[in-house]
Amino acid sequence: METNEIISRLAVALAIGLLVGLERGWRTRDEREHQRAAGLRTFALSGLLGGVAGLLALEFGGVLLGFLFAGFAATFALFQWLEARLDDNVSATTAVAGMLVFLLGALAVAGELVPAVAAAVAMTLLLALREHLHRWVAMLTWPEIRAVLTLAAMSFLLLPVIPDRTVDPWGTVNPHEIWLLAILIAGISFAGYVAVRAFGERSGIMAMAAAGGLVSSTATTLALAQMEKGQPGSARLLSAGILVSSNVMLVRVGLVALGLNPALLPRLALPLGAAALVLLAAALLLVWRTRRRAGPALTIDNPLAVGTALSLAAVMAAVMLAAELARRWLGDVGVLIVAAVSGVVDVDAVTISMARLSAGGAGLDAATAALAILVAVGVNTASKAVLAGWVGGRVVGGIVGGVGLLAAAAAGLAVLWPLAAAG
Template sequence: MPSAPFVDPLLIRLAVALAIGLLVGLERGWQARTGEEGARVAGVRTYAITGLLGGVCGGLVPLTSPSVLGFGMLGFTLVFGAFHWRMAQETRNYSATGVVAGVLTFALGAYAALGVIQVAIAGAVALTILLALKQPLHSWVRKLTWEEVRAGLVLLAMSFLFLPILPNHPIDPWGAINPTEIWVLAIIIAALSFVGYGAVRLLGERSGIILVALAGGLSSSTAVTVTLARLSKGKDTGAPVLAGGILLAATVMLARVFLVAAALNRDLLIPLAVPFGAAALVFLGAAGFLLLRPRPAGPGTALTLTNPLELGVSLKLAGFIAITMLLAKLIVGQFGDAGLYLLAATSGLADVDALTLSLARMSETSLAVHTAAIGIAIAVTTNTISKAVMAAILGAPRLAGIVGSVSLGALAAGALAHAHF
């Protein structure tokens, strides 16, 4: 059999470098498609040649010296920059985007010859997308307010500046307070507040709230309650839709807790299915009515967006959760197994996931399934009540009334279902 033709790997790399230049040049040429021939510094051919030039300089490095690539990039940058400077003098357009794009195309072509081809291709795609999104990005930046920029910076600082330096171990004698875990809770609450603000502004009131409720309910329905209740403050007319979001998040929370518990121990499936199902139907029915019903138009019905990141509220809620965790730990140490239900009640004030995981696992070995189911139900009950209280404290009176009454109805439905079935 004849052997397969040999293809030099360098030839493949140079072809990739040329393709990178063509990709970037296609976008650059399309942007300047209305200009006269020869009136622009660089188009499809120039960028394609630039990518190939970078690939050739990179390919010469193993044969000569790295200085070939350095001098090649320096010479290209000087020549390319000089032509752009001359064009800027004539057109009074002093944007440096074209120069940076040209230099980066050269660098990506060189990297395609020397490094990982997939990385070079990914860089070229990212560069082309950024260049193509000029108008949408500029329009988005013009619409940003200083409060939104500041909120984003604060959230980034919380996540990447302060979080890494916090100790990731308990710092109290009872082993209850972990600074990293508490700070992560604060970040989640703040992030949901920021995402909720952005979703409502970009998608509109109804769609944004539904998105926040569904996504937030998977991680923290308490944070969703805080976020949406805060949005309703001083704007009573928007309360029904926001209340619908809170109730939808509560529905997601019930489904999440039920699925987690049943996944860990199938014996919990039946004891939890009936009361949780009844409560979820009440929450979901009320949420659907509030979110999907036609809303009368008129002055004062639009939702007013204020601070996109209420850092004080996030930190206070995280602190409250830390105190609750400490109290729960002390109760267990004082009362032992007899304090299980009291632990469930206190833990549920802030979070139901930790207790659900603990009791579901314990029910496989040392804890009766019935006892575990009651403990989980108590935690969900106190969590539901605590969110209604938060809605009353942080939200508009109308929202507090809706959330409180529906929550009581859901709890009553769950209790009746448990008693009769």
């Protein structure tokens, strides 16, 4: 390692200690001198010491680093114990922070810089947000904690071991993708619960719908529709959220197509834009009417409806299988049928494939590619209207399907028709 690199890495190790020491020193700024075990200077020196230890480990082996860390940890813990006895305040946070600063200083010199700096910033944020984190934990209820643990188990324990391959003879149903859809529905439902508690029912539902539309407007539709069960007074607000998520989906499709093939923009901008404007106007009208007419408050008792999410994911799997069987029975007569069948569940795959095929010289012209994308969007819009009515009931289905999505589809067709007739 060159001398300049050694100096720069040691400087990073020192900076890590200074960053953490600044937060620790500020927190204990009111204590008298010589009454605290570690402050700004101690943490800065700890980071530098870790950097020097990492440099020595490169020269003499990792065993030396282990001995140096053990000695540092014992000394640091001893002084923390003496401070705890003096203040009658038992906390291991500063001791753990000191050890981590030493190790990150060693990593900055002997290993990767970016992970070391990222870990130091994350640690400083956790230390600085102590009061906020404690207050947040105190506000949690057991159902909320159970919901977080369940969602974490579904995402990080079960998802990696579920087979990521199709299991049916037609190559359609993938258990990994179905479970991921269940996680999306459950996660969006939980996000809605948190948003309603944090921002109130109107702002919370709108924030959830907009964020969910970036991930999956279909999953967001299912999550919002199932919230309506037992809460008839919330139909307009939840329907507005479904329309907002669909609006975000339209914008997302346009941006993806534009990024992959700018030649599609003239053919997609007007139909997608007209439909998006209608959806936005309908959503704003519904929100305005919920403000004008006071009704029952939206109450979400279950933060994470896992059973509902799994049943809805199973339904979507059945829809995917039925769509594939319909395509095989009708025959592969072109990209438009494929786009229509695929659009029942998802529009992103159609958008990406059509944009790439029309831009890569694969023989697919821009007009056909744009029409295929619009067909997928139209079928997806119609399927969400059906799903909203099936899951959320007749009122939600009527508002979403009649007032919002079908009106948006009509606006898009009204713009698309003269474009198609013109060539």
